[in-house]
Amino acid sequence: MAKLAFLGLGVMGFPMAGHLAAAGHEVTVYNRSSAKADAWVGKHGGKSAPTPRQAAEGAGIVLACVGNDDDLRSVCLGDDGAFAGMARGAIFVDHTTVSEAVTKELAGIAAEAGLGYVDAPVSGGQAGAENGQLSIMCGGDKAQFETVRPVIETYAKICRLMGPTGAGQLTKMANQIAIAGLVQGLAESLHFAQRAGLGIEEVVEVISQGAAGSWQMVNRHKTMAAGKFDFGFAVDWMRKDLGICLATANQNGASLPVTALVDQFYKDVQNMGGGRWDTSSLIARLDRNG
Structure with a gap:
């Protein structure tokens, strides 16, 4: 079982993080609205953190499912961003649907910090997230993908590496x-x-x-x-x-x-x-x- 962080508890992220907890992983969650994070902990256990950085500290894999390019940058970068809290060798998995440009930008920043990065947008909607039946299309390094695949397959019907960074998007x-x-x-x-x-x-x-x-x-x-x-x-x-x-x-x-x-x-x-x-x-x- 892995120590994980999950950032973003919307209609998709809330149940996705729940599947990780149900599988026995140690999950710390972050959400912009702390009430949702508290509700998630009340339902699934685990812990919540007040910033992405604190959620990511000690996690081998940090997963995110937020709204758009700017939201993704805000949870990754800066003093309170996830990258600042991740140890070298940890891997960031982005489930958000964003541009190829921001994916390559953030993957480059992650690499400079010694972090892995896998873009992994999902399809299947809220029902797919709740039922653990999402289609997950990934881009990135093959070894990093193989490391995170057992974790993200927790809520996947199919999970496939489509090519290098950005191919998932x-x-x-x-x-x-x-x-x-x-x-x-x-x-x-x-x-x-x-x-x-x-x-x-x-x-x-x-x-x-x-x-x-x-x-x-x-x-x-x-x-x-x-x-x-x-x-x-x-x-x-x-x-x-x-x-x-x-x-x-x-x-x-x-x-x-x-x-x-x-x-x-x-x-x-x-x-x-x-x-x-x-x-x-x-x-x-x-x-x-x-």
Whole structure:
């Protein structure tokens, strides 16, 4: 069993850290809001610390799942950052979805301090985190990956090294690009079926068994048809991720016309007051416009 630190106890980090404690690891947690850290300790045991640095002291592996590039920098750097508390040879694992640029920046700083760094963004949403069924795509040194893999497999359905530093984040971008177009297609399909007077359950039962089937269709069609969007990944976070995808595409020459369009559709949802709705809320925009 390892001595670990986990930074960030949002809808993903809270259950992920819980799986580590349940597996018998010694876990110290940090969260910007201390009330969440106290709640986590009350539920799972372990300890909390008032700063990332104090949480990281003595930990062989420090894991983080925060909001964006700036949040990640804030928990890593500075006098109170995790890097300042980590001993040489310890490894930092970042589960946040961030840019390739900040990943390489922080990995370089870590290396200069004698620390390891693995970028390991996750897919599977809150349910995947709670059930320990996340897809985890990693970038970094192979030996460092092999060291941390048994720990992060605690909450993974699949965990794979995709390449050098940044490859995990690039793979997560491909994931978000695929989801954006898929959810828009599903929203249009359900919207069309409703307007055509078809029974949604009957339609989905049939088409989900063929080439149109997807996780989104099986798990979100009922709530989409009912106009309920309190499940899963928020629109505000999806727009953050798609912004990273589009900026990276501008650098590597990839053409993402559908992704750019769906990003603007999500902007419409934000303007409807749906920034905290989950990503399946694209159908609300169609219903409003229809």
